Amino acid sequence: MEHGSFTDETKSTFSMADEDHTLANALRCTLNQDPRVTFCGYSIPHPSDNRVNIRVQTTGDPAREVLKDACQNLMVVCQHVRNTFDKAVLDFNLTKPKEKPVGDINIK
Amino acid sequence: MSGKDKNLHNMSESESEQEGVDKEGIEWIMNLPDVPMKLPPHVELQRTRVECKADAPIHTDTIQYSGAFASMGFDNSLRLDNFRNNFKIEVIDLKEDDIEFDMIGIDPALANAFRRILISEVPTMAIEKVLFANNTSIVQDEVLAHRLGLVPIRVDPRLFKYSDKDAPNENNTIVFRLHACCERGKPRLTVTSKALTWLPNGSEFPLVSDKSVSNSKPKTYTSFSCSQNTLSKEFSNNPIGPKDSDIILARLGPGQEIELEAHAVKGMGKTHAKWSPVATAWYRMLPEVVLMEEIEDELAEELEKKCPVNVFDIEDIAGKKRATVARPRDCTLCRECIRGDAWEKRVALRRVKDHFIFKIESTGALPPEVLFTEAVKILEDKCERLIAELS
Numbered sequence: 226m227e228h229g230s231f232t233d234e235t236k237s238t239f240s241m242a243d244e245d246h247t248l249a250n251a252l253r254c255t256l257n258q259d260p261r262v263t264f265c266g267y268s269i270p271h272p273s274d275n276r277v278n279i280r281v282q283t284t285g286d287p288a289r290e291v292l293k294d295a296c297q298n299l300m301v302v303c304q305h306v307r308n309t310f311d312k313a314v315l316d317f318n319l320t321k322p323k324e325k326p327v328g329d330i331n332i333k
Numbered sequence: 334m335s336g337k338d339k340n341l342h343n344m345s346e347s348e349s350e351q352e353g354v355d356k357e358g359i360e361w362i363m364n365l366p367d368v369p370m371k372l373p374p375h376v377e378l379q380r381t382r383v384e385c386k387a388d389a390p391i392h393t394d395t396i397q398y399s400g401a402f403a404s405m406g407f408d409n410s411l412r413l414d415n416f417r418n419n420f421k422i423e424v425i426d427l428k429e430d431d432i433e434f435d436m437i438g439i440d441p442a443l444a445n446a447f448r449r450i451l452i453s454e455v456p457t458m459a460i461e462k463v464l465f466a467n468n469t470s471i472v473q474d475e476v477l478a479h480r481l482g483l484v485p486i487r488v489d490p491r492l493f494k495y496s497d498k499d500a501p502n503e504n505n506t507i508v509f510r511l512h513a514c515c516e517r518g519k520p521r522l523t524v525t526s527k528a529l530t531w532l533p534n535g536s537e538f539p540l541v542s543d544k545s546v547s548n549s550k551p552k553t554y555t556s557f558s559c560s561q562n563t564l565s566k567e568f569s570n571n572p573i574g575p576k577d578s579d580i581i582l583a584r585l586g587p588g589q590e591i592e593l594e595a596h597a598v599k600g601m602g603k604t605h606a607k608w609s610p611v612a613t614a615w616y617r618m619l620p621e622v623v624l625m626e627e628i629e630d631e632l633a634e635e636l637e638k639k640c641p642v643n644v645f646d647i648e649d650i651a652g653k654k655r656a657t658v659a660r661p662r663d664c665t666l667c668r669e670c671i672r673g674d675a676w677e678k679r680v681a682l683r684r685v686k687d688h689f690i691f692k693i694e695s696t697g698a699l700p701p702e703v704l705f706t707e708a709v710k711i712l713e714d715k716c717e718r719l720i721a722e723l724s
Contacts, residue, residue, distance in 0.1 A: 247449045254442035257397040258411035296716040303713045317424035
């Protein structure tokens, strides 16, 4: 849900239900690294509500688009992390073959 | 300070305006030969390292604002190709349940997001409902039910659905049966998790309220339409059961008996820790120990003795003893080596801000390397959901 003004699209607060520091802090970090952003921060209005507010202020682009781009960037980063990790695990298994699992006690 | 801030601010604004107007403009400027692409060494140190001084660590924050170094002509914005070139993962150790790996070139905000998701948002299966037919042991029903809940179950949660408000069926519930009895005259009996037997056909307890005698098959607490054995090849080759078979659940005295059914469902660690797929998932930043000057002879020996985890070695070159940093990774930053007069000038203790030593200890539902990939996927899903909500 977005709270902003109709006349000025460059400043908005986005309120997200069922999210916490996990997503909000990661997004704040990517948003702050975007040169179009002048201010970005997040807050959790009440610790027992599952809700975060992310404030985005930009130099001219609509805040909504900038936030969308940040999500997109974060996804690309995640995909790259996943690919790199899978490759690293594969490399490790090739160089040092996994020791044989010590007979599973559950299987008789 | 405020004047300086304003200055930085303006610069970043003009920079981004340029980018908005002409995408190549900023690239062109950044590629000019006399644009400094590196920060001066002391600022670079502040940006990339936490310095641990004798009294307190300094430069602990990560500088994220894209225009933070604009006045020095250094671009601090996120560039995906830069990230791709610098990001690295090295697996140090991988065992059945543990993984240790180095994640290099990523923001702490993201490393922390992965850690948080691992602990509280990667789903597993855990016992949620326990139906007691008989319990004459001294362990109360609710205590035993809680103990059962905490038993890790070796099954891939991705093969199951959340039960939400659906009736328990073969796609969202796993049923275990436990029947233990200590006969009179026998020694005390220890009931372990081995006694939990999987019922692939669902509950065997008939519903009490169900009075329809005519039905050939009495209604039970679950409504399975088929045996779970037929759902996946994995189940028939490798029957579902507790990950460890030697977890003590209760002890029975002579004449005591426990008969129950335990229903496991899918859930997340944020609801209850029993659903957390990891014992722990944590990271630490890579310690860096630097000798600021040559440390020789008695001082070298003193330094080697000071360190409780043996970070330093002594090199013997032509009769001269010289201290070297041999195992910086073992450093706990206890700061013992920079205690006492003048030592703070000789040794610098630092942490690399974007190098994380990540450890995941799985409880056994999924192998640790799969857990991490699942966690990253969950963060991706969160972004996707937000994009969908915004458009």
